[in-house]
Amino acid sequence: MVTIMRNLKMTLSFDGTDYSGWQRQKNGVTIQGEIEKALSKICNKRTLLHGAGRTDAGVHALAMVANFETDSDVTRSTFQKALNSILPFAIRILAIEEMDEKFHSRFSSISKRYLYNIETATIQSPINRLYAVHIPQKLSIGTIELCMEIIAGTHDFASFEASGSRDKSITTGRGSVRTLYEAIIQKTGETIYQFEFSGDGFLRHMVRNIVGTLLDAGKGRTTVAEFKTILAAKDRASAGVTAPAHGLFLKQIYYT
Numbered sequence: 001m002v003t004i005m006r007n008l009k010m011t012l013s014f015d016g017t018d019y020s021g022w023q024r025q026k027n028g029v030t031i032q033g034e035i036e037k038a039l040s041k042i043c044n045k046r047t048l049l050h051g052a053g054r055t056d057a058g059v060h061a062l063a064m065v066a067n068f069e070t071d072s073d074v075t076r077s078t079f080q081k082a083l084n085s086i087l088p089f090a091i092r093i094l095a096i097e098e099m100d101e102k103f104h105s106r107f108s109s110i111s112k113r114y115l116y117n118i119e120t121a122t123i124q125s126p127i128n129r130l131y132a133v134h135i136p137q138k139l140s141i142g143t144i145e146l147c148m149e150i151i152a153g154t155h156d157f158a159s160f161e162a163s164g165s166r167d168k169s170i171t172t173g174r175g176s177v178r179t180l181y182e183a184i185i186q187k188t189g190e191t192i193y194q195f196e197f198s199g200d201g202f203l204r205h206m207v208r209n210i211v212g213t214l215l216d217a218g219k220g221r222t223t224v225a226e227f228k229t230i231l232a233a234k235d236r237a238s239a240g241v242t243a244p245a246h247g248l249f250l251k252q253i254y255y256t
Contacts, residue, residue: 003071009097009105010066015090017130022055031091038086042079043072052105052253058245065253067105108255111181113198114207115249121191132192133247139218144185147217147227151210154179158234162205176203205242213240
């Protein structure tokens with residue numbers, strides 16, 4: 001009897017507050033690990049999940065994408081309902097689609113979009129404490145916008161790359177060069193600002209390192225000219241601190 005394998009694409013949302021990131025770990029509760037446990041129960045065998053990328057502990061997702069292969073004849077709608085009945089409420093499966101065998105959530109993606117929230121109120125709303133970073137001071141949004149114009153486009157983002165982002169012994173490929181299609185900041189509430197970045201790929205901690213450096217500019221600690229020098233330096237030590245994880249959201253992943 002010929003076994004027919006299905007390749008299912010999953011779109012999901014999660015609150016990363018209580019999780020040690022996306023990737024399964026031996027000594028931590030992760031998003032991937034929780035979903036794989038639920039899938040294995042439904043499929044009655046170990047089922048591996050391939051994510052579109054890795055998110056750090058505390059990072060959230062509005063629309064993460066993953067895929068898994070199975071020979072189960074369980075329908076897509078039943079998979080979705082069963083998973084949502086087993087998984088913690090912090091993880092919700094939004095959709096499941098049948099894909100061809102070539103689809104891979106990571107390697108088939110062409111771009112991603114991230115959001116980062118900050119709140120500038122003197123006293124932070126407790127409702128926002130897990131989803132926006134508290135910066136209790138007035139920021140120069142104009143300076144931040146000028147800096148964001150500098151990073152839009154194709155650049156070597158080594159200054160904003162965390163260690164362990166990639167194997168630097170590999171000399172082929174694009175290295176730390178990435179293209180940001182959009183880099184903007186907008187006011188979404190009385191004291192809430194949201195950074196938004198879309199690009200063809202992101203290095204480890206790249207968004208959080210950029211935001212940390214942009215906030216230095218907004219606070220008057222870094223000039224626009226100095227920000228430009230930081231980008232050109234290709235040296236992580238020249239940039240600002242890594243912004244906290246809980247303000248970051250993976251908003252969307254795009255495919256052809």
